[in-house]
Amino acid sequence: MSASGIFSALALDLSPLRASRSFRLLFAGRVVSLLGLGMLVVALPVQVYALTGTSLHVAGVNTTLGVAAFAGTLVAGVVADRTDRRRVILWSRSAAIMGFAALLVNSLAESPSVAAIYAVAAWDGLAGGFSVVALAAAVPSLVPRGQLPAVAALQAISLDLGAVVSP
Structure with missing residues (x-):
């Protein structure tokens, strides 16, 4: 097999992104959501530790986010x-944006509230859980069945990139 043949065999199949506008939009939303979630799981513990000086609250806010x-x-x-x-996707992503906005307002307050951070962690965790499931459930209706393996590879790459690019 030639070098170009090996490269093309290893190349990522982008055909679902080219073939389906709906999937492109969903994929873009997923990437943005992953970046936001990546920032959230870093920013919350950092802010909580800066406010409380205790890792117990860091664990508490992370547990709240995870359980929600x-x-x-x-x-x-x-x-x-x-x-x-x-x-469901639009509602859950809108709810997450509202949560991010609440965190911004709280962080700009003269005396940020740790209780508000816990509440928003629960809110954003719940919204994120809804979003992940609805996004995954919507995919099979957006692309032909034969493209589902390529979609799975694209989603795995987006998850990996989100983990690397976000803080």
Whole structure:
């Protein structure tokens, strides 16, 4: 096999992004969400530690975020199957943006509230759980069945890039 043949065999299949506008939009939303989540899981512990000086609160806010995300994924499966997935995605991403805005307002306050950080961690965790499930559930309806392996590879790459690029 020639060098170009090996390269083309190893190249990432971008055909789902070229073929489906809806998948392109969903994929872009996923990438932005991953970057936001990456910043969230770094910013919350840093801010909580700066405010409290204790790793117990850092663990508490991370646990709150994780438990809420887990609860969101459990509930979102049922909701995504019974309602319009597009609406679930839009609602959950809008809710996450509101949470990020609340964190910004809280951080700019003269005396930021640790309780508000816990509340927003729960809010954003729940919204993130809903978003992940709804995004995953929507994909098979956006691309032909034969492109699902390429979609899975693209989603894995986006997850890896989000982990590397975000703080």
